[in-house]
Amino acid sequence: TVASEKRPLPDWAWVHAELRRPGVTLALLWQEYRLSQPQGFQYSWFCEHYRAWQGKLDVVMRQEHRVGEKLFVDYAGQTVPVIGRHSGEIRQAQVFVAVLGASSYTFAEATWSQQLPDWLGSHTRCFAFLGGVPEIVVPDNLRSAVSKSHRYEPDINPSYRDLAEHYGVAVVPARARKPRDKAKAEVGVQVVERWILAALRNRQFFSLDELNSAIALLLERLNRRPFRKLPGSRQSAFEALDR
Structure with missing residues (x-):
């Protein structure tokens, strides 16, 4: 037998990233690991x-979302004041x-409201940004997305449904009282508030x-910022997985 300390350890960050690809399982990755390392660890140890x-990652990082499957959308809790150049009136974006x-x-992106025209426009510009x-698409249960909330079959706003049909995407709102459904969106909002909105706090916009x-x-800059616990960045992960 080969002493455990002499056996090469798998690259767990790579394993975690590969599991997001369609059809990839731990069994397949273990087989590939053993092909490259015949003296490597057994499957039970690997799992x-x-x-x-994986347990050392935070909840959002532990979730294994499939490549290209879900886009989580929401609004930040913070708004940004914009000053009318001529009137001096302040509006919250x-x-x-x-x-x-x-x-x-x-x-x-910033818009003047969370109303339906702005909501739909933001989706269109987001899809263009993503290419x-x-x-x-997984929205929260705001009125521009959901006409009537229901745990299993919420009524999607008709205009939002039309947009989804035009682009060929499904709309599956986050379920009420199911925090894991919208954890990705909530963390995304926190990251934007921390790295973008906080950085703009002392600036004036007209x-x-x-x-x-x-x-x-x-x-x-945010998308190119290195991950803390995984290799690469949002940008490199997007190019490798979602593009």
């Missing part, structure tokens, strides 16, 4: 230690946030376009 490694499940690649569409230009610059 046990992957789960232990809303911030739309979208996060891909597999790569955590993020989109954000494609996911299989499923138009929505000016605000969105500033958001776009910081958004690019």
Whole structure:
């Protein structure tokens, strides 16, 4: 037998990333590991230690979203003041946030409201930003998305449903009192608030376009920012998994 300390350990971050690909299982990855390392560990050890490694990640990172499957959408709790250049009137801009499940690649933009026209427009611009569409969009139960909430079969807003049909995507709202359903969106909002909105807190904006230009610059930095517990960044994960 080969002493455990001399056996090469699997790259658990790579295993975790590969499991997001369609049809990939721990059994397949273990077989590939043993082909490259014939003296490697047995399957039971492989599974046990992957789960232990996975358990050290936070809840959102532990979720194994399939490549290209889900896009989580919501609004930030924070708003951004925009000053009318001529009137001096202050309006609060809303911030739309979208996060891909597999790569955590993020989109954000400011609009004047959370009403249906802005909601639909943000989706259209998000899909253009991504260069494609996911299989499923997961919104929270806000009125622009859901006409009537229901745990299993909520009524999707007709205009939102039309948009989804036009792009060939399904809309599956997060279930009430099921925090895991919208954990990805909530963390995405927190990240945008921390790395984008907080960075803009001392700046003054005189138009929505000016605000969105500033958001776009910081958004690019956010997507290129290295992950803390996994290799790569949102940008590199998007290019490898979701693009």
